[in-house]
Amino acid sequence: MRVLSGIQPTARFHWGNYFGAIRQYIELQTEDAAFYFIANLHALTTVRDPDLLRQNTLDAAIDLLALGLNPDHAVLFVQSEVPQVTELTWLLMTGTPMGLLERCHAYKDKKAKGLTADAGLFTYPVLMAADILAYDADVVPVGEDQGQHLEVCRDLATSFNHAFGETFVVPKAKILESTGKVPGTDGEKMSKSYSNTLEIFEEPKPQRKKVMRITTDSRPMEEPKEPETDHLYQLFALVASAAEREEMAALYRRGGFGYGEVKKALADAAEAYFAEARERRAELASQPERVREILDDGASQARAKAQDVLDRAQSACGIKL
Numbered sequence: 001m002r003v004l005s006g007i008q009p010t011a012r013f014h015w016g017n018y019f020g021a022i023r024q025y026i027e028l029q030t031e032d033a034a035f036y037f038i039a040n041l042h043a044l045t046t047v048r049d050p051d052l053l054r055q056n057t058l059d060a061a062i063d064l065l066a067l068g069l070n071p072d073h074a075v076l077f078v079q080s081e082v083p084q085v086t087e088l089t090w091l092l093m094t095g096t097p098m099g100l101l102e103r104c105h106a107y108k109d110k111k112a113k114g115l116t117a118d119a120g121l122f123t124y125p126v127l128m129a130a131d132i133l134a135y136d137a138d139v140v141p142v143g144e145d146q147g148q149h150l151e152v153c154r155d156l157a158t159s160f161n162h163a164f165g166e167t168f169v170v171p172k173a174k175i176l177e178s179t180g181k182v183p184g185t186d187g188e189k190m191s192k193s194y195s196n197t198l199e200i201f202e203e204p205k206p207q208r209k210k211v212m213r214i215t216t217d218s219r220p221m222e223e224p225k226e227p228e229t230d231h232l233y234q235l236f237a238l239v240a241s242a243a244e245r246e247e248m249a250a251l252y253r254r255g256g257f258g259y260g261e262v263k264k265a266l267a268d269a270a271e272a273y274f275a276e277a278r279e280r281r282a283e284l285a286s287q288p289e290r291v292r293e294i295l296d297d298g299a300s301q302a303r304a305k306a307q308d309v310l311d312r313a314q315s316a317c318g319i320k321l
Contacts, residue, residue, distance in 0.1 A: 003028050003174075004137035006039040006079060009056035010046050013063050014197035016182040016190035019238050021143060024176050026068045028141060034074035035135045035302060036064070041079045041086070041127060045120040061291050063201060066281035077298035079131065084306035089123075089130040091313050092156050095163065096126050100155065105148055129153035133168045134306040141174045164316040168309070182238070183231035185214045198235075200274060201281055208267040216259040224255035232259060236266045239273035 005025050007013075013022065025036060038060045040053060047053045057078060069076055079085065101107065104125050110117045125148075132140055132153050142150050150173040157168040181189050184196025191197070198207060214232060219225065227233040227249040237245050248265065251257050284291055314320035 001138045002033040002035070002136060003139050003141065004035040004037075004132055004135050004171075005141050006037040006042070006131055007060065007064075008039045008043045009053065009060040010043050011056065011192045012059060012199050012201065014190055014192065014199050015235070015238065016184075016197065018067065018200050019182050021141070021176055022064065022067060024141060028174075029070060029074040035077075035137070035305075036069060036074050037077050037079045037082075037131065037302070038064075039079045039131070042124065045118065045124065058288070058291065061295055062281055062284045065284055065291065065294065066277045067200070068277070071294045071298065075298045075301045076294060077302045078295055081295070081299035082134070082302045082306050084303060084310045085127070085130045085134050088134055088306070088310050088313060089127050091317060091319075092126050092129055092133075092160065093123065095159055096123075096156060100152060101125060104152065125149045125152040126156070129156045132171055133157055134309050135302065136169045136305070136309060137171045138169060139174045140171050141176050143176050147173055147175065160313070160316075164313075164318075167313050167316045181234075183234050185210060187215055187231040198270070201278060204267075204271045207270065211267045211270070212260070212263050214263060214266075221258050222256050225252045227252035232262050232266065236262065236269060239266070239269040244269060 005021075007017070007022070007025075028034060029036075038057050040057050043053060043056070047056065061076065061078075064076065065071070101122055106124060107117055107122050110121060128149050129152060132150075133156075140150055140153075150171070154170055157170045161167055161170070184190035184194055185198065186194065186196045188194055188196060198210060202210070214235075216232060227237075230252065233248060233252060236248055240248065244265075248262070311320065
């Protein structure tokens with residue numbers, strides 16, 4: 001079974017990225033084959049600073065490796081270093097109905113907000129389909145919000161196969177196990193769009209200050225509280241041990257505590273939870289040539305596989321003589 005997924009380097013990864021997706025990507029890397037790419041072509045729809053995009057791409061690679069992605073088990077590469085994918089995108093584009101793309105939520109949402117939607121955003125699902133089909137992926141782990149794009153991929157693959165004969169593996173979605181909403185520092189869903197994130201590799205002191213400023217309610221200290229509905233506890237539960245969670249939940253239900261006490265425990269637990277990954281990241285950041293070698297090797301493997309699929313598709317539709 002071949003697993004494939006990509007992640008955009010639009011900003012440094014935060015807790016929502018990790019607990020919502022990256023952690024589960026890493027758990028899946030021991031399948032028969034796993035391809036993971038840094039989707040810098042997709043990121044071009046939002047990042048217009050070339051130096052920032054280059055730095056974000058390198059940081060994304062270092063972060064993923066530090067968090068446990070193992071190049072001995074998974075192929076890690078940068079999307080733009082596999083030009084076969086963009087060639088394959090055009091083959092798929094020629095058979096993509098406009099109406100299908102007009103119904104995709106990312107495009108619809110932006111239009112509904114009165115924002116300008118460029119052709120990159122409009123055709124984003126086709127490039128995503130090419131990303132998946134280029135590696136004969138069997139399974140694609142996606143969040144619920146990306147399920148529609150996977151269905152577009154399945155539709156395009158099925159349509160191409162119907163028109164030109166069996167060419168593409170039609171992938172299945174693996175909806176990532178929900179950890180519930182990862183709350184941001186304001187209690188809303190953690191998102192860089194809301195400027196409410198806790199970055200995975202933020203230095204402990206600045207992150208501790210950010211934790212201490214997390215928005216809380218005004219209920220009196222002595223009032224018992226239900227932990228599962230409190231966003232501060234929800235964050236704590238992500239990085240604490242089972243015993244620490246039970247102890248904190250009991251404290252909430254008993255009452256008689258201040259939120260400052262919980263925030264200190266959250267900062268301590270977060271620092272401990274990511275300590276090993278932070279050490280690995282520091283080591284990797286001091287060896288950029290090693291990271292580049294890993295990405296180059298991954299891209300070489302990805303290009304070889306993508307070329308096989310592209311040859312197959314080009315022969316099927318008649319453009320390869």
